[in-house]
Amino acid sequence: MKPASFAYHRPDTLAEAAELLGNLGDDAKVLAGGQSLVPMLNMRLTHFENLIDISRVDELCGIDLVDGAVRVGATTSHALVGLDDEVADSAPLLTMATPHIGHFQIRTRGTLGGAIAHADPAAEYAAVALALDAEMEATSSRGTRTVPAADFFTGLWENSLAADEILSAVRFPVWQGRCGYAVEEFARRHGDFAIAGAVVAVELDDSSRVARCGIGLLGLGSTPLRGTAAEDAVRGRAAAELDEDALDEIGRVAMDAIDDIPADLQGSATYRARVGSTMVARALTRALASARSQTRGS
Known part of the structure; x- marks a missing residue:
């Protein structure tokens, strides 16, 4: 058509x-x-x-490290985000999420700003923005304002941009210290939208307790979601005590906190919840292992 x-x-x-x-x-x-x-x-x-x-607006494309955050211009392609050394060093969760987005043709043409503004509940970059407490730059003829990721996604394919605003850039804070990251999602085929998934960032303190945790959830609501209940269940606990059984329980906690998990041809709400719980547990396992492998003070 x-x-x-x-x-x-x-x-x-x-x-x-x-x-x-x-x-x-x-x-x-x-x-x-x-x-x-x-x-x-x-x-x-x-x-x-x-x-x-806006694809030919040069000032909307590019990646910079500014004031402790990786600032990604809205028209920067997925492929450039995935290949950028600054992103890999400062916001590795973005690098990890990129290969899960569609196929290489989509990643070559698609843009980070477009994917986030589209506000698809299964969008990887949107989940990363939530997990890392990213900030959106919204620009209009009236000026530019900043919108926290937590306030940006308002409904299915809906965001909080005013009718005259353009998403011009997204700023992803750089986490310091002993940090670990992971992305886990389940789809029928590689490149399909995730039935359920999780992106996780954790930071350990000097005593190897979880000082900070960010969890973004994919495919489990009408918008991208943040797994705040699971974050609360992890924060402050010693990494060594978060064994398989503990993380499985935290995965279930994440799902229990979601009011309305969708059902469609890909699976029932119960099925999505079981998959989502497993994805949270797996992502936490990998992120914690990565953080624990780093030496103190790194």
């Missing part, structure tokens, strides 16, 4: 894009990599009178 007709705009600067979006209002949609929007347009699941293509 082909999309319904629309007017195509390709601004050269962020200011021009923001002005266009402000002037065109609800009749306009921002187009980045197009890996989610274009199929929806082609299948006539949505329609906009105007598309504003």
Whole structure:
């Protein structure tokens, strides 16, 4: 199928894009990599009178280390994020999540900002943003504001951006000390959306107790979720006491705290909860092992 007709705009600067979006209002949609929007347009699941293509806006692409955070421009492709040395050193959870996103063609064309703004409940980068307490930069002709990841995802494919705002960058805080990271997800085939999954970051203190923990959940709600109940169950405990049985229980705690796990053709709510519990336990196991393997003071 082909999309319904629309007017195509390709601004050269962020200011021009923001002005266009402000002037065109609800009749306009921002187009980045197009890996989610274009199929929806082609299948006539949505329609906009105007598309504003920001893929050629140079200031929206790039990766920098700024004020203790990795700042990723919105139009930076998945492939560039996955290959970047600064990301691997400072925000390795992003590097680990990247290979789980679709196939290499999608990763080459798709963008980090587009994936996060799309707010799919099974989106890996969205889960990473929640786990690491990322901050979104929302830009309009009125200026730029910062939105915490915890406040960004508001519903299925919905976010808290105002109608005239563009997601211009995402800042991922750099964790210090003895940290470990892991991504676990289950899908029918590699490249499919996850039935359930978890991304985990942990930090151990000098006594090998969990000083900090961030858990993002995939495919288990109408939005990407944060596993705060599981984080609370881990925080402050000695890594050595978190054996297989303890982590299995924490996985169940994570699922018990979710009010409405979805059911669809991929599986029932009960099935998703069992898979989700296992993914949380496995990701915590790997993240804790990685953190414990590091020497104190590293």
